[in-house]
Amino acid sequence: MSRERRLVEAFVQLADSLVEDYDLVDVVQELLDRAVELLPVDTAAVLLAGEDGEMKVLASTSEATRWLELLQIQVQDGPCVQSYRSSQRVIVEDLEEARDQWPAFAKQALLDGFQSVYALPMRLRTDRVGALNLFSTGEEHLTEDDLLVGQALADIASIAILQARLLADHKSVNGQLHLALQSRIVIEQAKGMLAAHGDLDPEAAFDALRGYARQTRGRLPELARAVVDRAVDPGKILEKYRPR
Numbered sequence: 001m002s003r004e005r006r007l008v009e010a011f012v013q014l015a016d017s018l019v020e021d022y023d024l025v026d027v028v029q030e031l032l033d034r035a036v037e038l039l040p041v042d043t044a045a046v047l048l049a050g051e052d053g054e055m056k057v058l059a060s061t062s063e064a065t066r067w068l069e070l071l072q073i074q075v076q077d078g079p080c081v082q083s084y085r086s087s088q089r090v091i092v093e094d095l096e097e098a099r100d101q102w103p104a105f106a107k108q109a110l111l112d113g114f115q116s117v118y119a120l121p122m123r124l125r126t127d128r129v130g131a132l133n134l135f136s137t138g139e140e141h142l143t144e145d146d147l148l149v150g151q152a153l154a155d156i157a158s159i160a161i162l163q164a165r166l167l168a169d170h171k172s173v174n175g176q177l178h179l180a181l182q183s184r185i186v187i188e189q190a191k192g193m194l195a196a197h198g199d200l201d202p203e204a205a206f207d208a209l210r211g212y213a214r215q216t217r218g219r220l221p222e223l224a225r226a227v228v229d230r231a232v233d234p235g236k237i238l239e240k241y242r243p244r
Contacts, residue, residue, distance in 0.1 A: 007038055007149060025183045026219050027160045028059045029210070035153050036061055039146050041134040042114075045069045046122070046157060047080050048130040055081065055130070058184065063203040064112045065135055071108055078105040083119035083131040089151075090119040093141050113137045120150050122158040129158045183221035190224035197234035212237045 032044040045060035047069055055073050060066040072078030079090040079102065092098050093116045098106040109117065116136045122129040132154035134142070142150070187209070195205035209227070213220045226232040 023183070023219050023221055024160060024164050025059060025187070025221050028157055029220060031153055031157050031160075032059055032061050035132070035134060035150060038149060038153075039134060039142065040138065040140045041118070041136045041142070042138070043135045045080075045133050045135075046130055047073070047084060047133065048161065049084055049128060055084065056184075058130070063201070063206065065133075068105065068109055068112065068114075068135070069133065072105055075104050078102050079117050079119040080131045080133040083121050083133075084128060087121045087123050087128055089121065089147065090117075091142075091147075092117045109135070115139060116141065118142055118147065118150065120147070120154045122154045122161070124155070124158050124162055127158075127162060129161050132157060183224070186221060186228055187224040190227035193227055194234050194237060198238045208237055212240060215240065 028046050032046065035044045036042065043060070043062040043065040045065045045068075046058045047055050048058040049055050057066055057069045057073070060069065068078075069080060072081045079092050079098070083090040095106050095109050095115060095117065114135045114137055118134040118136075120132045120134070122131055132150065134150060136142075187206075190209055191202055191205045194200060194208055195202055198205070198208070200208070209224065210220060212218075213223045216223075223232065227234060227237070
């Protein structure tokens with residue numbers, strides 16, 4: 001199947017997900033999975049900015065990427081943070097050349113095996129939402145067409161987040177976003193339980209959790225909550241889906 005066909009299918013599926021009862025974490029996680037599938041990158045993540053400007057990691061496709069995003073939040077600098085602040089693309093095709101500009105980020109990214117990073121702004125008109133961040137371990141660089149695809153995915157994520165704000169209770173404008181971030185915490189807890197039960201590293205535990213949710217056509221946050229509440233046995237998940 002051509003990339004154009006897969007891209008159309010991805011947009012249709014993501015647009016269809018934006019119904020009143022959608023789960024924000026699920027939608028954004030699916031979007032990141034599609035980004036890695038459609039583009040010559042290895043991992044992806046979304047940094048979300050609250051209305052107070054505080055940034056958090058909403059979703060990621062790998063543990064290494066999540067920690068790189070958290071590092072940028074901690075030091076308040078890096079390509080992804082800069083993309084959010086400037087509402088512009090930040091392209092780093094050779095991380096070796098970024099050591100002086102972002103020493104902490106570049107050092108850790110290189111240690112993790114990444115060679116390049118592409119940070120794309122998430123915004124709608126004057127509303128800044130966050131940044132979609134794409135990481136690559138290879139030497140192939142994203143083309144302008146690739147970047148346009150990435151920006152289109154970032155725009156869908158922006159719409160999903162802004163719609164969540166609009167649908168939130170009028171007494172708590174950030175209600176949905178708060179729930180989304182709480183879901184992320186529960187996912188981390190469930191991931192830890194799977195890791196302990198199966199003697200897995202965090203990334204393998206996340207792959208198992210996500211793989212089981214897909215196989216059973218369930219929502220990732222709901223499955224994570226069931227694991228934390230001990231309604232679903234970690235052993236059952238690992239028996240059905242253990243990463244190779």
